[in-house]
Amino acid sequence: MAYLRAGKILRINLTDGNIRHEPIEPYITRFIGGKGVNLKLLFESVHKETKPFDPENLLLFGVGPLAGTSFPGSCRTDVTAKSPVTGALGNSGMGGYLGPELKYAGYDHLVIEGKAAKPVYISIRDEAVEIRDASDLWGLDTYETPFVIRKELRDMATKVVSIGPAGEKLVVYASINSGTGNVAARTGLGAVMGSKNLKAVAVRGTKGIEIAKPKEFLKGCGKLLDSIRQAKFYPDLHEYGLTRIHDREMRGLYDLLGNATEECKNICEADFLKKYLFNRVGCFACPVACFDSYDIPGAGAGTAKCSPYGDLSWDLRNPDLMIFWKSFVQCQRYGLDARSLSNAIAWLMELDEKGIITPEDTDGLKMEWGSPEVILSMAKKMSYREGIGDLLADGLPAAAEKIGRGAGEYLLISKGSPSDMHIVPLKTLMLGSAVSAIGEDAQVQPFIDGVTSRRFALIDDKTGFEEAITRYKDRAEKEVGIREAADPRATKGKAELVRQDEERADLADITGICTWMTSFVGLPVNADVLAEFMTWGLGTHVHTDMLISAGMRMHQLERAFNCNCGLTREDDRVSKAYYGRLKPGGQPMPEITATEFELEKMKDDYYELMGWNIKTGIPTRQTLESIDLKDIADKLRL
Amino acid sequence: MSRFISIEPSVCTGCQTCEVACSLFHFGECNPFRSAVHVIRREKGGLVTSLPLVCQQCSHAPCIEACPTEALFRVGKDSPLIIDEANCTACGNCVDACPAGCITLDEKTHIPLVCDLCGGDPQCVILCHSHCLTIGDDMGADNTYRIERLAALLDAEDLIMKRAPEGDR
Numbered sequence: 036m037a038y039l040r041a042g043k044i045l046r047i048n049l050t051d052g053n054i055r056h057e058p059i060e061p062y063i064t065r066f067i068g069g070k071g072v073n074l075k076l077l078f079e080s081v082h083k084e085t086k087p088f089d090p091e092n093l094l095l096f097g098v099g100p101l102a103g104t105s106f107p108g109s110c111r112t113d114v115t116a117k118s119p120v121t122g123a124l125g126n127s128g129m130g131g132y133l134g135p136e137l138k139y140a141g142y143d144h145l146v147i148e149g150k151a152a153k154p155v156y157i158s159i160r161d162e163a164v165e166i167r168d169a170s171d172l173w174g175l176d177t178y179e180t181p182f183v184i185r186k187e188l189r190d191m192a193t194k195v196v197s198i199g200p201a202g203e204k205l206v207v208y209a210s211i212n213s214g215t216g217n218v219a220a221r222t223g224l225g226a227v228m229g230s231k232n233l234k235a236v237a238v239r240g241t242k243g244i245e246i247a248k249p250k251e252f253l254k255g256c257g258k259l260l261d262s263i264r265q266a267k268f269y270p271d272l273h274e275y276g277l278t279r280i281h282d283r284e285m286r287g288l289y290d291l292l293g294n295a296t297e298e299c300k301n302i303c304e305a306d307f308l309k310k311y312l313f314n315r316v317g318c319f320a321c322p323v324a325c326f327d328s329y330d331i332p333g334a335g336a337g338t339a340k341c342s343p344y345g346d347l348s349w350d351l352r353n354p355d356l357m358i359f360w361k362s363f364v365q366c367q368r369y370g371l372d373a374r375s376l377s378n379a380i381a382w383l384m385e386l387d388e389k390g391i392i393t394p395e396d397t398d399g400l401k402m403e404w405g406s407p408e409v410i411l412s413m414a415k416k417m418s419y420r421e422g423i424g425d426l427l428a429d430g431l432p433a434a435a436e437k438i439g440r441g442a443g444e445y446l447l448i449s450k451g452s453p454s455d456m457h458i459v460p461l462k463t464l465m466l467g468s469a470v471s472a473i474g475e476d477a478q479v480q481p482f483i484d485g486v487t488s489r490r491f492a493l494i495d496d497k498t499g500f501e502e503a504i505t506r507y508k509d510r511a512e513k514e515v516g517i518r519e520a521a522d523p524r525a526t527k528g529k530a531e532l533v534r535q536d537e538e539r540a541d542l543a544d545i546t547g548i549c550t551w552m553t554s555f556v557g558l559p560v561n562a563d564v565l566a567e568f569m570t571w572g573l574g575t576h577v578h579t580d581m582l583i584s585a586g587m588r589m590h591q592l593e594r595a596f597n598c599n600c601g602l603t604r605e606d607d608r609v610s611k612a613y614y615g616r617l618k619p620g621g622q623p624m625p626e627i628t629a630t631e632f633e634l635e636k637m638k639d640d641y642y643e644l645m646g647w648n649i650k651t652g653i654p655t656r657q658t659l660e661s662i663d664l665k666d667i668a669d670k671l672r673l
Numbered sequence: 674m675s676r677f678i679s680i681e682p683s684v685c686t687g688c689q690t691c692e693v694a695c696s697l698f699h700f701g702e703c704n705p706f707r708s709a710v711h712v713i714r715r716e717k718g719g720l721v722t723s724l725p726l727v728c729q730q731c732s733h734a735p736c737i738e739a740c741p742t743e744a745l746f747r748v749g750k751d752s753p754l755i756i757d758e759a760n761c762t763a764c765g766n767c768v769d770a771c772p773a774g775c776i777t778l779d780e781k782t783h784i785p786l787v788c789d790l791c792g793g794d795p796q797c798v799i800l801c802h803s804h805c806l807t808i809g810d811d812m813g814a815d816n817t818y819r820i821e822r823l824a825a826l827l828d829a830e831d832l833i834m835k836r837a838p839e840g841d842r
Binding site: 135192216260313314319324328330336337 | 780
């Protein structure tokens with residue numbers, strides 16, 4: 036057995052029931068693991084002609100080399116497929132316990148091919164891999180399904196992920212859920228799973244992951260935990276999950292958007308937590324444990340963190356967190372992405388406000404901002420394709436086309452994927468969303484631009500502003516080599532800031548750790564730390580630069596996959612609604628956002644940085660060959 | 674016995690780091706199945722309850738009493754449990770004897786996995802982020818209540834044993 040890895044890729048063909056495995060070894064030097072290897076496997080067999088719901092589409096679960104070890108936050112599973120939301124790459128990472136368990140069962144990757152003739156679920160117990168009948172499970176929600184499967188397999192510790200009614204009904208915003216808060220929510224992977232008639236994956240493993248230098252590795256984990264504990268935000272994170280930080284974040288974001296209602300300004304997630312918390316839970320090996328769980332009579336039970344609190348309150352002008360909670364529990368049970376739901380509802384509310392739709396278009400429901408009736412009914416309508424929900428279930432761009440009357444102008448999307456309604460169109464966030472392979476990706480939020488933009492919006496005296504951002508300019512110079520990058524008014528250096536943040540996320544995704552262990556929330560895991568632990572784990576020296584190159588390789592491969600699906604520079608856009616959205620105090624502030632022209636300029640910089648053709652946005656042969664991707668260049672016929 | 678690993682059940686987040694640390698220290702691999710501490714986890718209706726189980730170093734240890742070959746013993750009043758692998762017949766009596774089910778057999782060697790406090794510096798305690806596991810010291814007082822308390826907790830929370838009995842899968 037190879038160190039740090041289970042060693043095998045498990046392939047299950049649901050059409051003919053064929054189960055086979057192959058060594059992961061040929062993939063690891065270039066792609067390390069997790070999302071990196073997933074992308075290579077996807078690129079090899081899914082092409083432009085493959086439609087997301089075709090049996091030929093693959094559904095991949097990939098687990099990186101550090102996952103399943105004692106490394107903090109080593110819990111991630113990347114789920115990848117061609118997406119019904121973007122029509123190109125689909126990828127969503129989930130935490131929890133599935134990934135480590137898959138490795139303990141002996142597999143780093145699970146590749147699901149084909150389509151079952153009737154509903155099935157997959158049971159993996161070490162070498163015993165079965166495709167089992169799921170006729171009785173079809174229609175159950177993602178809380179019930181794991182429970183029934185565990186009873187059937189007579190093992191309460193089996194790790195299960197499943198789809199709910201939304202995935203079964205091919206709702207493009209369907210998610211894959213653990214039933215306890217861990218969700219591969221974005222880009223419609225639950226619908227891909229549903230299209231394969233696959234209800235659930237149940238995994239149990241009893242094998243170990245070998246570590247070359249166990250003593251060093253353990254000692255390193257102890258030291259790392261100490262430094263995590265000393266991080267500024269850690270006490271807040273550990274005690275309040277994300278609630279206190281997210282409270283502040285939402286207030287800060289809405290200061291910039293300038294359209295929060297007075298009632299919403301009184302929302303306090305931390306109060307909600309204090310009042311109703313059932314317990315704090317976390318993912319495998321995680322020292323943060325960011326999940327808050329609640330069991331509220333009459334409102335439902337479940338486990339939540341971060342974004343959904345804001346998605347279903349502030350973003351819909353709903354000041355009542357109990358309404359958020361009820362709606363969120365529905366999303367969890369039905370297996371629906373809460374963020375996409377929030378975006379869809381907000382869109383309908385805006386259309387209603389503008390007089391583009393009337394209650395006649397929406398099953399008699401008045402799509403009024405903040406309406407509890409609307410918020411509480413839409414998750415079910417969408418998941419079960421009832422009435423207006425059916426219209427939304429094939430994706431918002433398709434719905435906009437059917438509604439007509441200019442409804443599409445109000446969509447807040449990129450690459451077809453619904454954005455956070457509270458995304459602030461700062462320069463880096465617009466560029467990041469535009470060039471992301473999956474549409475807006477909340478993992479990429481360059482810190483320096485965020486903080487200096489806020490300063491700019493808040494400081495009236497602009498000479499004071501120059502002084503206030505000096506230290507960020509110093510930092511930008513040190514980190515990306517461009518002082519001006521820290522000036523939120525300049526387009527210069529924004530590509531570098533975006534790439535810096537992408538690199539951070541790439542490294543987490545190929546190694547199998549949670550990005551929250553990184554500077555994302557002020558924690559200390561970075562490329563050097565990862566390389567050090569990879570070295571102890573493998574027993575051979577892993578250089579930081581080697582890891583960084585592998586992250587870049589993964590990023591180029593994402594791009595190559597999308598190019599192979601026909602995407603070009605034209606597709607690196609944000610929707611019209613992004614522009615002019617930034618209005619601190621109700622007044623536009625063009626200095627810190629971007630015009631279409633400025634976005635194009637930043638794209639030029641970004642393409643140059645990435646070695647992509649400026650006109651087409653396609654990686655050049657030279658770029659691909661320089662990072663050992665000649666085979667990909669050949670496949671793209673460059 | 675004076676020192677033991679104390680468990681505060683209300684703060685366990687279920688992360689299993691204790692299990693991985695134990696197996697890594699003793700066997701050089703990350704494997705919850707080869708750990709002397711194991712986290713019982715139960716999920717229901719969107720909620721998770723978890724509780725780590727580890728030897729409570731009872732002063733009057735039922736496991737020692739149940740061992741037919743005296744393979745399980747202590748070298749002195751303050752010593753943690755020690756297993757003499759050569760004398761162990763893997764009969765599993767100790768597993769059955771523990772009121773809270775803190776002992777399991779290693780699937781590879783069939784030798785009981787018992788907590789030896791890592792020779793003085795328990796790794797699970799070092800890596801437990803939530804202070805659920807800490808080092809306790811009872812100064813040699815009678816302590817059988819500890820294991821009974823754990824057993825009662827398992828009962829009250831309806832926590833099902835992690836490992837299904839052989840043949841019951």
